[in-house]
Amino acid sequence: MGLVVQKYGGSSVADAEGIKRVAKRIVEAKKNGNQVVVVVSAMGDTTDELIDLAEQVSPMPAGREFDMLLTAGERISMALLAMAIKNLGHEAQSFTGSQAGVITDSVHNKARIIDVTPGRIRDSLDKGNIAIVAGFQGVSQDKKDITTLGRGGSDTTAVALAAALDAEVCEIYTDVDGVFTADPRVVKKAKKIDWISFEDMLELAASGSKVLLHRCVEYARRYNIPIHVRSSFSGLQGTWVSSEPIEQGDKKVEQAIISGVAHDTSEAKITVVGVPDKPGEAAAIFRTIADAEINIDMVVQNVSAAATGLTDISFTLPKTEGRRAIDALEKNRPGIGFDSLRYDDQIGKISLVGAGMKTNPGVTASFFEALSDAGVNIELISTSEIRISVVTRADDVPEAVRAVHSAFGLDSDTDEAVVYGGTGR
Amino acid sequence: MGLVVQKYGGSSVADAEGIKRVAKRIVEAKKNGNQVVVVVSAMGDTTDELIDLAEQVSPMPAGREFDMLLTAGERISMALLAMAIKNLGHEAQSFTGSQAGVITDSVHNKARIIDVTPGRIRDSLDKGNIAIVAGFQGVSQDKKDITTLGRGGSDTTAVALAAALDAEVCEIYTDVDGVFTADPRVVKKAKKIDWISFEDMLELAASGSKVLLHRCVEYARRYNIPIHVRSSFSGLQGTWVSSEPIEQGDKKVEQAIISGVAHDTSEAKITVVGVPDKPGEAAAIFRTIADAEINIDMVVQNVSAAATGLTDISFTLPKTEGRRAIDALEKNRPGIGFDSLRYDDQIGKISLVGAGMKTNPGVTASFFEALSDAGVNIELISTSEIRISVVTRADDVPEAVRAVHSAFGLDSDTDEAVVYGGTGR
Numbered sequence: 001m002g003l004v005v006q007k008y009g010g011s012s013v014a015d016a017e018g019i020k021r022v023a024k025r026i027v028e029a030k031k032n033g034n035q036v037v038v039v040v041s042a043m044g045d046t047t048d049e050l051i052d053l054a055e056q057v058s059p060m061p062a063g064r065e066f067d068m069l070l071t072a073g074e075r076i077s078m079a080l081l082a083m084a085i086k087n088l089g090h091e092a093q094s095f096t097g098s099q100a101g102v103i104t105d106s107v108h109n110k111a112r113i114i115d116v117t118p119g120r121i122r123d124s125l126d127k128g129n130i131a132i133v134a135g136f137q138g139v140s141q142d143k144k145d146i147t148t149l150g151r152g153g154s155d156t157t158a159v160a161l162a163a164a165l166d167a168e169v170c171e172i173y174t175d176v177d178g179v180f181t182a183d184p185r186v187v188k189k190a191k192k193i194d195w196i197s198f199e200d201m202l203e204l205a206a207s208g209s210k211v212l213l214h215r216c217v218e219y220a221r222r223y224n225i226p227i228h229v230r231s232s233f234s235g236l237q238g239t240w241v242s243s244e245p246i247e248q249g250d251k252k253v254e255q256a257i258i259s260g261v262a263h264d265t266s267e268a269k270i271t272v273v274g275v276p277d278k279p280g281e282a283a284a285i286f287r288t289i290a291d292a293e294i295n296i297d298m299v300v301q302n303v304s305a306a307a308t309g310l311t312d313i314s315f316t317l318p319k320t321e322g323r324r325a326i327d328a329l330e331k332n333r334p335g336i337g338f339d340s341l342r343y344d345d346q347i348g349k350i351s352l353v354g355a356g357m358k359t360n361p362g363v364t365a366s367f368f369e370a371l372s373d374a375g376v377n378i379e380l381i382s383t384s385e386i387r388i389s390v391v392t393r394a395d396d397v398p399e400a401v402r403a404v405h406s407a408f409g410l411d412s413d414t415d416e417a418v419v420y421g422g423t424g425r
Numbered sequence: 426m427g428l429v430v431q432k433y434g435g436s437s438v439a440d441a442e443g444i445k446r447v448a449k450r451i452v453e454a455k456k457n458g459n460q461v462v463v464v465v466s467a468m469g470d471t472t473d474e475l476i477d478l479a480e481q482v483s484p485m486p487a488g489r490e491f492d493m494l495l496t497a498g499e500r501i502s503m504a505l506l507a508m509a510i511k512n513l514g515h516e517a518q519s520f521t522g523s524q525a526g527v528i529t530d531s532v533h534n535k536a537r538i539i540d541v542t543p544g545r546i547r548d549s550l551d552k553g554n555i556a557i558v559a560g561f562q563g564v565s566q567d568k569k570d571i572t573t574l575g576r577g578g579s580d581t582t583a584v585a586l587a588a589a590l591d592a593e594v595c596e597i598y599t600d601v602d603g604v605f606t607a608d609p610r611v612v613k614k615a616k617k618i619d620w621i622s623f624e625d626m627l628e629l630a631a632s633g634s635k636v637l638l639h640r641c642v643e644y645a646r647r648y649n650i651p652i653h654v655r656s657s658f659s660g661l662q663g664t665w666v667s668s669e670p671i672e673q674g675d676k677k678v679e680q681a682i683i684s685g686v687a688h689d690t691s692e693a694k695i696t697v698v699g700v701p702d703k704p705g706e707a708a709a710i711f712r713t714i715a716d717a718e719i720n721i722d723m724v725v726q727n728v729s730a731a732a733t734g735l736t737d738i739s740f741t742l743p744k745t746e747g748r749r750a751i752d753a754l755e756k757n758r759p760g761i762g763f764d765s766l767r768y769d770d771q772i773g774k775i776s777l778v779g780a781g782m783k784t785n786p787g788v789t790a791s792f793f794e795a796l797s798d799a800g801v802n803i804e805l806i807s808t809s810e811i812r813i814s815v816v817t818r819a820d821d822v823p824e825a826v827r828a829v830h831s832a833f834g835l836d837s838d839t840d841e842a843v844v845y846g847g848t849g850r
Contacts, residue, residue, distance in 0.1 A: 016478060020482055023482075053505060056441035057445055057448075057508050062508055065504045065518075066508070068503070072497040075497040076478070080479060080494060081482075083479060083483040083490045083491070086483065087484070092490075093489065094489075
């Protein structure tokens with residue numbers, strides 16, 4: 001008998017009907033002879049409504065109390081889900097993050113899981129129950145306070161439990177049929193990917209694909225837990241994310257040369273103008289940024305103009321950190337030494353991801369040709385072994401994504417992508 | 426420095442404005458030099474909304490999961506209240522029932538507190554924090570499951586914590602100014618009671634007064650914790666419930682002869698007709714009722730008619746238990762032996778409560794005279810040392826209450842009673 005961990009997002013349990021639909025699906029998995037652990041997010045917009053209430057009573061909600069507040073959301077959805085399952089004649093028990101043994105550090109609002117001790121879950125499964133676990137939450141190791149894991153935290157809860165329970169698979173149910181070769185809202189002919197390696201999925205997640213977050217995939221890779229991303233609405237086979245290609249029927253899914261195209265318009269570009277071209281300058285700039293606890297993405301240093309001995313350094317970072325980065329650099333201007341700062345938040349990033357790049361030297365050239373043919377100007381370039389990313393004008397992004405998707409033969413014959421829920425996760 | 430436990434009901438924290446108003450009041454108590462522990466109920470109609478959701482997913486919500494669901498309500502209100510207090514520049518920490526050490530038995534939906542171990546609350550107070558505790562909830566001693574205490578449970582949480590922390594007073598904040606000599610919605614001239622003994626308050630609660638529940642007063646009497654019932658809206662002195670009369674200013678409040686008039690229209694009457702008048706018959710009837718775990722209130726056996734050797738036995742019980750009681754009696758009819766059952770849910774109970782009854786023999790006579798003058802017919806009578814109760818037609822109750830209130834000189838000169846919130850508790 002196998003053990004399956006299933007995770008359902010907020011759009012799958014947005015109302016009583018959704019909860020009953022999900023309950024049926026869970027019971028099916030149980031009837032198929034599996035032990036079933038279910039991780040569930042808060043219903044629909046519950047979390048946003050709680051945040052709104054918090055802002056009404058306090059402009060700066062505090063960490064510990066904010067976490068206490070938000071965790072009420074999963075408490076509601078998990079209890080209702082357990083009731084709906086019992087109503088179908090199966091035994092179910094719900095567990096908070098703390099009861100499920102999700103132990104975290106003490107960083108409120110974005111805690112990290114440091115251990116999972118699922119003794120109560122194991123006991124409940126052994127008694128024949130379906131175990132329902134609140135996603136997104138844990139308890140801090142030192143203070144025993146309730147913590148939350150930050151955005152996408154329920155996926156991480158699911159993968160972490162799957163690892164601790166040695167599950168066969170972690171099924172992530174969402175409102176799309178799986179991971180696509182591009183964002184279906186931008187590329188109508190995007191194809192569902194049957195299988196993708198952890199490595200390619202990590203690059204897609206880092207490049208703006210939102211189906212799975214980077215942290216969750218990283219966790220799954222470390223413990224080698226296969227993830228199956230699929231729709232809670234359609235019941236179709238979705239996308240498998242694992243270390244080795246899966247068997248589907250009698251054929252083995254092959255490693256694709258190119259997994260997909262991702263894009264990201266959530267970043268901004270800062271250019272530090274007129275930096276003396278001498279050792280230690282770049283270090284001074286990025287030490288300043290790092291001290292402000294801001295993560296940067298791409299970095300480019302221009303060739304210095306021989307006449308002046310000055311150069312420009314550009315880097316990209318989340319738009320939400322733009323203000324703080326500018327402030328930090330201005331404050332340290334005397335120490336760093338530069339002429340001026342330019343801030344540009346009208347940029348977009350397009351990334352091509354695929355392990356096949358390593359052995360197909362023509363990929364980079366084809367990528368630039370496709371962009372050029374589409375009349376898209378490139379502002380920055382960055383590459384890894386299995387990814388090429390470029391920064392363009394934000395307005396050019398949709399056209400650029402479609403052009404690259406088509407040039408690499410990723411278009412399907414039909415418009416197959418469907419988004420079911422639509423309330424987000 | 427004294428320790429004060431304050432309890433705020435759902436109507437006091439119905440929205441963000443209410444939470445901010447309550448936060449100010451709490452901070453005042455802290456500024457007055459007290460250590461402050463606050464017990465809070467779920468916001469306004471939250472609990473009813475959660476019950477509604479539960480009924481949508483399952484017609485018979487299960488005990489354990491139902492408790493898990495309902496406790497989300499206090500989690501939200503307590504976290505928001507802690508945030509609002511922090512926003513006023515004071516430190517506050519919220520605690521679930523489990524974190525606060527409220528240990529109960531395992532009877533879900535109506536658990537009983539068996540111990541309170543408030544170590545974390547004490548630590549938090551010693552660090553100068555205001556401690557906010559979720560009312561109505563605890564954790565079961567044997568299974569470590571979340572439990573709820575049933576209707577009025579937050580008041581019991583407050584009194585239990587006050588006892589465990591050896592508080593000077595337990596302040597119960599509500600949407601009326603205190604305990605009145607009659608229900609202000611029925612008797613406009615009802616007077617606020619300045620002080621009432623535990624014993625009289627217990628009788629009032631048992632007779633239908635809803636300001637404090639019986640269980641909570643019982644707990645307070647056992648541990649001798651003075652309760653101060655008052656409004657969270659007006660800030661006026663309310664009603665003190667304690668073993669000894671309080672001092673107010675330079676005068677000592679005297680024990681009243683009559684504390685008040687209570688009424689209750691939530692009960693029904695069952696008459697078992699044609700019972701053989703021989704030993705063991707009443708026992709057989711009430712064993713049947715007890716085995717069905719139904720609590721009864723008043724019992725009357727008529728004088729038997731000599732010709733037939735048969736008699737009738739009537740008793741009252743909550744309307745909500747009526748169906749089950751009838752079913753249980755019908756099922757055991759062969760064993761008991763009776764002709765028929767009569768069910769009447771159009772009855773009401775009026776009770777006069779006061780320790781002065783013991784030494785004022787005229788009270789009972791005056792009570793019956795007042796009812797007679799008002800043209801109210803009496804169907805059943807029951808008495809204790811400090812209470813007389815009668816059952817009448819439900820329609821007669823308001824007139825009967827006003828007549829008795831007036832006859833015992835309880836009317837105030839003005840219409841002083843105000844109900845502030847109105848959303849119930």
